[in-house]
């Protein structure tokens with residue numbers, strides 16, 4: 001049985017350990033200690049790779065069970081967004097919030113506390129359970145960097161749950177978009193803007209023409225696209241010779257993701273050609289989309305657990321990415337499940353204590369069936 005008070009206490013302790021992205025050392029050490037305290041747990045760490053600078057590391061655990069069935073992965077990230085240092089929790093009327101000056105970091109420490117409580121309560125009661133693999137990742141908020149650097153060949157589990165979304169208990173995210181980022185550097189030609197402007201090629205004007213031709217924001221039902229950066233800074237008496245533009249494309253369809261990204265590229269290419277400017281363009285694959293079949297065991301088992309607990313499942317898609325995108329990219333079957341948090345990434349973030357408990361009970365039920 002989930003010990004709700006113990007889980008809440010654990011949560012309150014975890015959120016008071018600072019772990020903004022890049023500074024996950026103390027949390028890594030704390031999680032290693034907590035995992036090692038679980039009887040029979042094998043614990044190891046993995047560095048996050050050269051592309052993500054952190055003093056922490058991914059923490060991975062393996063707890064052999066006696067129930068038949070596929071091993072189950074439980075995953076949560078240990079890094080938080082800013083402002084996430086010096087969190088002072090306020091517990092009132094069944095809700096945990098920060099004092100308003102920081103996030104609460106229920107994203108994703110609520111998930112971490114639920115994973116530990118589910119495992120601890122199983123060990124305490126001696127209830128037979130499935131094989132359990134645990135991943136606590138770093139750098140999720142910065143671009144899923146921890147999950148991206150996991151050595152998948154060392155994992156036992158091929159299906160699992162990322163405890164990292166809001167909404168009421170029973171909420172399951174089975175579909176998340178893929179994301180590309182792109183950057184374009186347009187190089188034109190400088191000239192005196194008053195004396196000989198006809199000799200110049202304005203990189204700013206070229207970028208503006210390219211962007212004006214782009215389909216952006218809500219592109220279609222599955223696809224969004226946005227430009228976030230335009231950089232050029234010249235005196236007004238010089239025709240600007242360079243301009244840097246950066247943006248993103250997201251789509252739940254890989255085909256549409258590729259099409260939109262090619263459309264963006266084409267707009268830059270056409271505008272540069274017309275103006276006689278040159279283009280340096282770069283696309284980065286942040287992560288790929290996934291859509292889990294609702295008949296997949298990972299969905300069916302969670303839905304069955306909801307049924308046993310009298311919780312109505314709520315199956316949805318989400319607009320953002322999570323570590324589940326990366327695990328699915330690895331060929332695993334993973335979905336994202338609710339933790340009882342709301343308004344994450346803001347200083348108004350809260351944790352609903354009742355829902356926090358219920359979500360943990362669903363996970364416990366999955367592990368013991």
Ligand SMILES: [Zn+2]
Nearest residue numbers: 077107108164
């Ligand atoms: Zn999160």
